[in-house]
Amino acid sequence: MTGYRIQRRITPLIVGLMVALFAVASMGTLSDVSDDEAGVVPDMLTPVYYLAGSAAPFRIAVDQFIAHARQIRFSHPFDDGTGMLPDLLTHTTGVFGSVKGPNQGSQHHPAVDLYVTDRISDVALYAAHDGLVQTYRDAAKYRHYLSITKEIVDEGGSLLGLIVTLYAHLDLDRDEASGLNLDGDVVQQGDLLSRHLYAGTVGGPHLHLEIRYYRPTDLGVETFYGSRFGPSGNTNLTLASEGIWSYGSWHPDVGYGFADPRNHGLNLP
Numbered sequence: 001m002t003g004y005r006i007q008r009r010i011t012p013l014i015v016g017l018m019v020a021l022f023a024v025a026s027m028g029t030l031s032d033v034s035d036d037e038a039g040v041v042p043d044m045l046t047p048v049y050y051l052a053g054s055a056a057p058f059r060i061a062v063d064q065f066i067a068h069a070r071q072i073r074f075s076h077p078f079d080d081g082t083g084m085l086p087d088l089l090t091h092t093t094g095v096f097g098s099v100k101g102p103n104q105g106s107q108h109h110p111a112v113d114l115y116v117t118d119r120i121s122d123v124a125l126y127a128a129h130d131g132l133v134q135t136y137r138d139a140a141k142y143r144h145y146l147s148i149t150k151e152i153v154d155e156g157g158s159l160l161g162l163i164v165t166l167y168a169h170l171d172l173d174r175d176e177a178s179g180l181n182l183d184g185d186v187v188q189q190g191d192l193l194s195r196h197l198y199a200g201t202v203g204g205p206h207l208h209l210e211i212r213y214y215r216p217t218d219l220g221v222e223t224f225y226g227s228r229f230g231p232s233g234n235t236n237l238t239l240a241s242e243g244i245w246s247y248g249s250w251h252p253d254v255g256y257g258f259a260d261p262r263n264h265g266l267n268l269p
């Protein structure tokens with residue numbers, strides 16, 4: 001198998017350094033995780049977070065959750081466990097937080113897009129982390145997608161929130177036809193998730209990889225997007241996040257936000 005080696009040798013050093021920097025930076029203030037902290041890149045959090053004062057209970061809860069969530073290190077979804085990425089992985093576009101959507105400047109892509117070469121759609125994808133799998137077929141925005149949900153707990157075992165990782169633009173019908181259906185299963189990091197990207201995606205087959213941060217009480221998936229509710233007609237919607245990132249309208253009571261994969265140790269080409 002040809003390919004290029006993931007920076008396995010230096011990645012632990014970098015990750016170790018980042019963890020050390022993070023540990024020093026957060027010493028005594030674990031509940032205060034600001035986006036501009038050393039070694040950490042901005043996530044895209046709900047407007048409620050940015051609008052709240054630093055002493056607001058919601059903000060403290062988010063900071064505590066994120067401090068724990070960022071300890072979950074992901075593996076690359078194209079890595080079959082050998083440490084090699086396939087040659088067909090070409091490039092990343094739609095980088096986390098890039099501007100996207102009809103309202104240029106008001107919406108940002110809260111995910112990364114990993115493209116493959118020559119419109120190949122037979123691509124094996126692997127779990128970036130462990131958790132419970134759910135599959136979905138009814139999402140116009142993603143077509144088929146698969147999610148992995150992992151609970152984030154504090155030292156005392158209390159549930160702080162959920163990491164939900166979305167693998168979107170899949171062809172789950174073809175997976176199922178070949179006997180692969182993980183809906184409801186618990187997977188481990190590196191387990192096979194899918195063998196098929198959707199062939200008809202605009203711009204060519206690619207994996208839309210998205211990391212969502214949910215509150216412990218959040219159950220919905222699609223409703224995480226404010227855009228689901230429409231840009232008007234719901235006075236509970238904010239027009240846009242007031243923080244570093246914005247994502248159009250967003251229901252203020254739903255979720256914590258979206259994570260930059262780099263905050264989970266995922267170095268993308």
Ligand SMILES: [Zn+2]
Binds near residue numbers: 112113207208
């Ligand atoms: Zn995307």
